[in-house]
Amino acid sequence: MNISRITAGAVTVLVLLSMVACRREKGGVAAAESAAMPQVSVIALHSQPVPLTGELPGRVVASLEAEVRPQVGGIIQKRLFTEGGEVRAGQALYRIDPAPYRAAYDNAVAALQKAQAGVPGAEAKADRDRDLVAQNAISRQDYEDAVDTLAQNRASVASARAAVETAKINLDYTIIAAPISGRIDKSSLTPGALVTASQTTALTTIHQIDPVNVDLTQSSTSLLNLRQAISAGRIKASGTSISVSLRLENGTVYPLAGRLEFAESNVATATGTYTLRATFPNPDRLLLPGMYVRAIIEEGTAQHAFLIPQRAVSRNERGEATALFVRHGRVDQRVLSADRSVGNAWLVESGVSEGDQVIVEGSQMVREGDAVSPVNVSLDAAGDVTDQAPAAGKQGGAAAKSSSTGVPDNEAGRG
Structure with a gap:
């Protein structure tokens, strides 16, 4: 009886020990697996x-550019501007010897005065002949000749007045003025040089760089992808006023934002690209024509x-x-x-x-x-x-x- 009880207790102890060992083994395996999991x-x-942006290469271009050429011939007497400086529209740049043009103007004025002097006598004669022809005191032909003479004298006055205006214009052209405001280049000629009217060689060039333009190029493939994404509703367009920012050649970002002005309506057959133009304020003249930049354009929003x-x-x-x-x-x-x-x-x-x-x-x-x-x-x-x-x-x-x-x-x- 005691032996049976002892045997049953031993079996129970062995079962409990086996269960504990099994649990420990399973926990160890789980811990090992967890430790091995990366x-x-x-x-x-x-x-x-x-927000979606596109980065495009571009070049800075002056918003206005004017080549300065003489409109009359003569000897340059003096240069009246500082090379590389700022000039205003209408500012005097060069002075051409005015002596021959002043003489031509005086001659035209004298010719006008001479033509004007013949008008009063012709008018008086025409008035008298009108009364006389009404009384049949003179022939109709004499009266018509007097009227014709008056008309010719008046035409001579108008022609002389036009000659005076022409001479005055030529005299004024001896002062070569700036057609636009902007920064002026160096002078290609010095005082003492002979110039001719509308010569092919420009005396200098003026660039207006505030505001300044930036011409950008974009591939036609990018344009098609963007328009298809907008049509499909994946991208919401930025609207009519598109903001543009610039990254300069040294990697810095230009502090002032610009806006996109227009895009050309044709694609270049040689390159498969089309041109866009953006405008930027340039009060410090940091952007100069010919400078390479990269423009960041807001295309829309995904x-x-x-x-x-x-x-x-x-x-x-x-x-x-x-x-x-x-x-x-x-x-x-x-x-x-x-x-x-x-x-x-x-x-x-x-x-x-x-x-x-x-x-x-x-x-x-x-x-x-x-x-x-x-x-x-x-x-x-x-x-x-x-x-x-x-x-x-x-x-x-x-x-x-x-x-x-x-x-x-x-x-x-x-x-």
Whole structure:
């Protein structure tokens, strides 16, 4: 009887010990599996309206440009402006020897006075002959001759007056004035040089550079893609007034914004591009004609788009853009329709959903289908991780500050 009880107790103890050992073994396996599961950093994607800009190459062009040429011939007596300085419209630039033109003007004035002197006598004779022909004292022919003489004298006066005006114009042209306001170039001739009317060689050139124009070139393919996206409703156009900003040759941004004025209605057959023109204020004369710039144009807004940092995107063997996501605790690789960059991120309008978790760090240690432990992170402007928080472990889990509030300006390639 005692032996049976002892045997039953021993069996019970052995069963309990086996259960405890089994539980410990299972816990150890689970802990080992959890410890072996790689940890990856993820951000949650959220759709948002994204302003779209295009960067186009261009050249600065003066808004007005005038070549200065003489309109009468003669010897240049004096240059009246400072080379490279600012001039006003109507300001005197050169003085040509006026002596021959002043003499011609005086001669024309004298000829006018002579013509005017013959008019009163002709008028009096015509009046007398009108009374006499009414009394049949003279012939009708004599009266008509007197009327003709008066008309000729009056025509001579009009011709002489026109000659005076011409002589006055030529005399005024001996002072060569600025046709527009702006910055003037160097003079091609010095005092003492002989010039002729409407010569091919310009004396100097004036450029109006406030405001200044910027001529831009864009491919016709980009224009077609933009218009098709607007027609499909993926992009909302910026409107009629389009703002433009400039990036200068040294990489700095021009502080004043401009506006797009017009686009040409034809495409260049040789290059497949068309020209746009923007206008910028230039009070400090920082922009000079011929300067190379890059213009940033507001094209519109993608209403429901996702921004994926370039560090999370790579290319497969077919050249397609791909990214790794965490779905139900496992790695999921997807091909993205990322054909446009916004800053240092790719704009994606399809292939992803709200709350999808994209891997931004640790992608080199995992492959598609691997079980991973995701950690939500935030990225600063340099692309560095600023904070971490354990992820919910499933798609759509709560994320820390995600890229929906800002796009990191980091280089392409996965972390």
